[in-house]
Amino acid sequence: MRSILRVGAMATVAATALLTAGCSSPAADEPTAEGPVELSFWAWAPNIEKVVELWNEENPDIQVTVSKQDGGDPAVTKLLTAINAGSGAPDLMQAEYQKIPTLVASDALADISEGAGDLEDKFPEGVWSSVTLGGDALYAVPQDSGPMMFYYREDVFKELGLEVPTTWEEYADVARAVHASDPKRYLGTFSANDAGWFAGMAQQAGTSWWSIDGDSWGVDIDSEATEKVASYWGGLVEEGAIDNKPMYTPEWNAGLNDGSQVGWLSAVWAPGVLSGNAAETAGLWKAAPMPQWEGEEATGNWGGSSTAVTSQSEHVEAATEFATWLNTDPEAVQALADVANVFPAATEEAEAALTTAPEFFSNQPDFYDVAADVAETVSPFTYGPNVNVAFSAYNDEFAKAADAKTESAFVDALKAMQEITVSDLKDNGFNVK
Template structure:
């Protein structure tokens, strides 16, 4: 794919970088070095993101960005908290969406709503909501997204005479049919070790776990939508219609490879996982929109994704936002992120990049893979994250694991998540509405 689009990419990059060279940077010289040069520091973990930073620096000699590669996930959050407390955080950092409120509540990130406003419309509403807290405070620019979709073994569906389920009711019936026609197989599994997966399913159903009004947090991890999702999957596990083994284990890999598991509700990045963990099934999978809770609906949730935040202590916020907006919304930059960092961009236009015209190699038979993915991404539900996602997620693993082994209702596990999340927030001084 790189060879095929190499020439076209060069044209796109040249045009974009030329535009970047001529862009006005006069509002970004606060705290500039002698001679008017602004120096920015940037922490990130995306592979080869240095290529994108180098392109910016080549085109913007007055705003120089120095990259420091970091470990992702909770590691970078811990380091940012420590650096901010010591008074020396970077100007920008790559941050997962669910980590933003933790950094905001510790005064690490700046509200960039005014500076970021020009690029807001370049992102789907659901994605933009993930960088927004309260009514209008914005703390980052979206970088990549993880819209969820339905992956299935097309060959097994044909062999068993199955149709792709369009609703969750049809999904449940399909799961039962698989067990009847092929008792050694399961449609899919419920994983008690993947809270992000479950959160995406809950988002699609309309869940809203956190909300903030002024200084007061509303917490509803056990809202009606989430309990509906929990009861649905708990019921399928209880009747044996689906498997209950965790994902990302050798046993799970084997089940994907040998056809014991023939479907996986997952996210846009799933082809890479399947290629690495189920190589024997290359070319046998297909992708479709997620089943819906009501016929005719068109919604999905998200599993994963990150953003670029600007720190509150930085002296060059205008310049930092300019770089973050360019990196995540400019065609030249997003082309580099796709090509070099293998991300699925959050920006709408980037999802139609020439680099995304061919399907992933693992899905070579589905020529419309990225066209369909773009349409699905537009339907992702918004979601407000809270300041202690780690507590909710850790409790999920424990509570759902116990529910599976103890054969108790999954709705009880959701109640346990709610209790633990609220207690932790109150313990740490957050005001939580009763």
């Protein structure tokens, strides 16, 4: 696995080597001769600094400073720039699972398999494989995961006499009924801004956008299953049953508040977002498993991240120790769940930590039981080394499709995404099947 990523990495590394002739090589782990080891940690999970405070109190020898970053993509771009430049990267980094192949390909992450010890049994298989990339190395310790669930306004459903949809066909019917009851009201929206969301939907449909075959990569973004998902959403947008505006905009927030968005296909972390954006709708929402295609019960993953040690860190050992503590120590996991509002990836510790439903869902005491059941049905999915390219292609192409409001535009957007992703992989020197 590592070697297949390196093949392509050579091209970028060679190019950047020219720019950074004066870069320094990382020194060996420094003994604690002079004062405590200082670690910098780029992260964006809310309140994660409060969890880190617990560590700092207990470990005067290893002090960790959190630097809040812009979530997801910007932090990775910044890290890669720092790696290319040869300096400026932090010791530790909160990395989304889909970014790990990209980071490994750019040599941005340290292999921490030695220092971390035996952690494999603590995490679900799918999560573990995304931090090892299926090999012997360990590139990060899983922090949280985001199994997808369906959220809906229980009060509106009752008022309209609607049943919670369990299949996508029912979802479409409910969407039509909701929109028919009030032309301003929608069961959901197709968001051309959230590639991770759409990838999760494809994952649920049983496909994987990338695959590894020997020493070459396969790209299967326009597979039959994803095309089914794309044309399903394209169809709903075309007939107007579903909104076509992106999520996480002020307009969408307003919709959550005033009840014009009465459902959200989201992930287990949704309570944090809903309580932040639409606090006054507390107690009105309920969570349910995702609507299903035919076949076995399945869901996708949206979001979720890990704690990685960067290749520029001069204190890999200390950083590994911290990353392991943060995500597996019962006290830390409890704090992650309580103050950082994440769904911890460590199975047993999460179960112990998540006993009562989030306050926003006090009307659904079994919230985390539902979530735990859903989490077990996450389908496998492989991310490739150019997720950023594929995701920005998604933003560009599907934004056009959402504007065009036709089913065929959605399918075309998917084809364009496939082409852009494949040609980028080839351009960067990867073998593509």
